[in-house]
Amino acid sequence: MNLIPLVSTLDKLINFLSTKIPLGNAVEAIVDFIISNFSVPLNTFSEIISSLIGGFEAVLSYGHPFLLIAVFAIAAWKLKGKNMAVFVALGLMLVLNLRMWDPLVTTMASIITSVVVCLILGIPIGILKARSRIIDLITRPMLDFMQTIPPFVYLIPALMFFGLGNVSGVIATVVFAIAPPIRLTYLGIKQVSDELKEAGRAFGCTPWQMLYKIELPLALPSIMMGVNQCIMLSLSMVVIAAMIGAGGLGKPVLRSLSTVDIGLGFEAGLGVVILAMILDRIFGREQ
Template sequence: MIDFFIPLEDWINIGFERVSYFLSPFLRAASGFLGTLIDGFETLLLWPPEIVIMTVVALLVWWLANYRLAIFAFVGLLLTAGLDIWAPTMSTVALALSGTAVSLLVGIPLGIFASQSKVVERILRPIMDFMQTLPSFVYLIPAVMFFGMGKVSALVAIMIFAMPPAVRLTTLGIREVSGEMVEAARAFGSGRWQTLKDVQLPLALPTIMAGVNQCIMMALAMTVIASMIGGGGLGNVVLRSMQTLNIGMGAVGGLGIVILAILLDRLTESISKKMKKD
């Protein structure tokens, strides 16, 4: 019997090939930019001696948060150096921060536009729902299809995975600003965008920072999964431990991820609390 129907997966493959062909100039430019971004972060973190990075990070955390978290940051980074996972740890930080930066660069403006337009919000809501319910491994497929194996495709997967909280919480924070505050600003002659800049965004900053926190945590979690497509870093340590059944290696890699997760979570939480007090 002759099959007149092309399987769905073949249609999808054809569609991806056509889109990749037409977008190839943009994809090459985006790949070059994202690759430069990751390499720049890695060079910045790996070029100085370890003790310099530890000291700078501890001082920065002390300034942004408190001395207790600064001590934890210094001891935690010292532990990663002692466990001989300094380079993978810095590679993970570079990939996670690059993914977070790109996610926020796209997500926060989208959240602002969604807060100002119900039409934009209605368009973005199902897209964000779809992105948040999609299994995390599925994000790897379009990234590899468009950018191939490597850190750039890992960064794209991280960006898509981590962006929804930034969009949603930015929109929520701006919409939660008291209507009386907005009306008072407009009564004094402020325009729509001036009210947004001078009133709504400052008052929404704590909620936006909660979105930044979630974005960082999701980016860090995705770096482990992205090791399957060449993301490297601590995720690669965990992946190799699973492939070789090396429990000790997996524990060491997991410990490095936990240290980074606690440090970044507490740091963004402290910054958010300071904003609420101000």
């Protein structure tokens, strides 16, 4: 048996594996190209996100903090009952007492901005994904990649394209949290029974009427679950985004880690926990 071709093939394979693929250089070149040629759209998008954050923060900061506490407590009462309203009021008053109110407002503004952008983009993509097999095949590996990559990795491109600050944090949060609205909107629409769709067609529904009169109402529980997951992921990423200059509750958490300030870390972490519980209970499905 002639082993020379096999040895030659193995030698070529070893040489190939020993040579590093310049993937990092290629990505860096692409990023430089985007920054050089698309700086105007990037700056415009950055200004829009910055305006949204500033607008939401101004609304949340309007008046005395007790006004916002009362609004959240009333909303919790209407949506989830008296016990939830008491919990919301006591939790937010504790955050106010711990002098974490301003970071809480900044975090809430960032979360609202991120969730609004995620839903504006995610729900239509989920609808298109349910309607088109091609879009489903294209978006499926992208969503798998977005949901498995470590969240810290999202900070790198956001920092390169938008610099330090809340805008980069929101952009990274949107990329991190947009997958659940897309997938659960798709799942909700796909789970609508064929019999109901046939009944709609029998009554002469157009595709648009089929969507907003049959499919979306029946898919609403799944869509709301996507909204809930989007809010929770946004909260977790907003805290991580403090590493690239984003404000909010993540900033004192990061400062407590760098200075080993256990008390500050506990107070800021408690604020994050209270906000997470409030948002989860209000927008979750459980009563």
